[in-house]
Amino acid sequence: MSTNNQCIAELLRTGRIAKGYTQQKLSEVTNVSLRSIQRIEKGQVKPRMYTLQLLSAELGIQIADLSLSEKSSEPLTKKQINFAREIILSVGSGLFLLFGSVAFLCQSVRFPETRFELYAFWAIITLVYLIITLKIWKNN
Numbered sequence: 001m002s003t004n005n006q007c008i009a010e011l012l013r014t015g016r017i018a019k020g021y022t023q024q025k026l027s028e029v030t031n032v033s034l035r036s037i038q039r040i041e042k043g044q045v046k047p048r049m050y051t052l053q054l055l056s057a058e059l060g061i062q063i064a065d066l067s068l069s070e071k072s073s074e075p076l077t078k079k080q081i082n083f084a085r086e087i088i089l090s091v092g093s094g095l096f097l098l099f100g101s102v103a104f105l106c107q108s109v110r111f112p113e114t115r116f117e118l119y120a121f122w123a124i125i126t127l128v129y130l131i132i133t134l135k136i137w138k139n140n
Contacts, residue, residue: 008052009043015059016041030054086136093132101125 016026023041027034032051039045040055047055056062101121105111112118 005043005046008047009041011061012037012055012059013041015056015061019059021059026055026058030058089136090133093136094129097125097129097132 023037024034027037032054040047
């Protein structure tokens with residue numbers, strides 16, 4: 001159970017009691033299931049933003065700031081940023097090669113003349129993609 005979940009749980013419980021609501025009554029007025037309210041107040045789950053908005057609006061409390069998890073409030077590490085960059089570059093270069101190759105084949109009247117030329121063409125495209133991918137990922 002994270003500290004963030006405990007803070008949300010405590011705020012909701014305090015707000016509910018201050019309003020004089022039972023968990024059942026809060027469930028009825030917000031259309032949030034009783035089980036969900038019980039689990040949120042026990043700190044067992046991190047509620048969705050929509051659920052937090054419903055509950056905070058009914059109880060008149062500010063809990064939107066607590067909906068951010070502790071992990072997401074930490075800045076991304078350089079390794080995480082590089083990993084995302086490498087994924088994007090790998091997928092992007094693959095799509096570029098694929099669509100570029102298909103465009104070339106569609107506009108070419110005389111190429112390929114044989115299946116061998118077509119297979120050789122795709123083998124070269126695959127090799128180029130592997131080389132690009134290796135260069136992108138060589139730092140890991």
